[in-house]
Amino acid sequence: MTQNIYDNPEFFENYGLMERSVKGLDGASEWPSMRTLVPDLRGCRVVELGCGYGWFCRWASGQGAAHVLGLDVSEKMLARAMAADPDGRITYRRVDMESLELPVQSFDVAYSSLALHYIADLDKPLTTVHRALAPGGRLIFSIEHPIYMAPTHPGWRVDADGRKTWPIDKYSVEGPRTTDWLAKGVMKYHRTMGTTLNLLIRIGFALEHVEEWAPTDRQVTARPEMAEELERPMFLLVAARRVRTLLRYTFAAKGNGAMQTLKTLLWFDGNAEEAV
């Protein structure tokens, strides 16, 4: 069972004061980067894992998604999300990601923002997401970057010469990390980048983009305090695509003028769709 820290009154109240809670997507510094990873949503079936207040769900709906399903473990967050969608265009459901179930091949895009690092075992939910995506379907997510999460005592250190450093330890020791962020005893799960990426590959995703988010020059100019985000990455953004759909085809192929009969099981790469 996931910790469900968002239903902790102190956490919920403090989270509500964050810029991204007040302003929504535009209050999240990594959103411009995340947005470029999201495909055209018109007519798409979209699921969000850890939808929170529902900012992304409403945006997806506004982009023309055919159907949007928002999932979260927190009743308080879902109540806020539903209140912000009086017309009921979005479907919200309370789900503990660790026991996630979704219908097979029923979504085109799965999205998750800063939620998967609360999950102890990603294998099961990501396998469920893979099966729930149509062939060629996209998974786009962000998590806290392992460099940010790993340390026993996370936090900046300032050297005598004024240089800011982020002291890493225990990077290769995966497992729970407890921090006092917004409330005491918030539990997150540290995995190396390699572990997360290899899990996706093993499940049958092709990696399309891996971004260790850093602010742009423009963002730093607008908000000089963001410069420290260049010293160590805070967020990891990943875009992947469901591949390895097994086509049971017997086909005769004409290559170089000669007819060849090929009996084969073909692992169909979702990318091929674009070349047709």
Place this chain on the structure above:
Amino acid sequence: MTQNIYDNPEFFENYGLMERSVKGLDGASEWPSMRTLVPDLRGCRVVELGCGYGWFCRWASGQGAAHVLGLDVSEKMLARAMAADPDGRITYRRVDMESLELPVQSFDVAYSSLALHYIADLDKPLTTVHRALAPGGRLIFSIEHPIYMAPTHPGWRVDADGRKTWPIDKYSVEGPRTTDWLAKGVMKYHRTMGTTLNLLIRIGFALEHVEEWAPTDRQVTARPEMAEELERPMFLLVAARRVRTLLRYTFAAKGNGAMQTLKTLLWFDGNAEEAV
């Protein structure tokens, strides 16, 4: 032009004293992990970028590779490699990786150990390697991990409580890093993991394995001083496969009993070969 620090007499001499120089592959702590990424080499055409003393080239030849080509920018290293292969089973060639040229689709496996971080611009050499691989061919390489390379002042810091940390800064500021390792002014090029992985994807490699190397429990038991390698990763190991070979095929496909004629350009995923 690459710096060619290996031909610096001081560097060359000191490098020769390292365990991996004296003992070869078995003297490199990450070799057991690298080895699992290398496919069966029997009958394979193998190229190594930055072959050094030729330890891997000789191993590949011993594994039954049909042809092994070792490339390095250092004359001194190549002289040693050639001296260690009196029968001339391996072809060695002096090449600056920045102006690398290789014949098209002429290799099954490209390998590189701790060499690519000396190259300022990886785009050109990796594109050349992609073209030089047969469809489905493998690229396996290690580089110094960006966490290891990024800091302005790399090195351990020990806290009052005895905790060892690795203070990171400038992680998102890519470019040259000068260190005094074995000789003064050794020039390496820091790139984030995301930058390296996205470059591979863009060129047309499918990522198969991403490993931020750490010692196993067994290695730490055998050599307790290796425990510090769990605090921050020193090496990044990557296995990728050449995909996206465009097949110009017209084929008739039999699916679910019905015959369909499909005219298509198919992006052929190298994985499909295994499913035949």
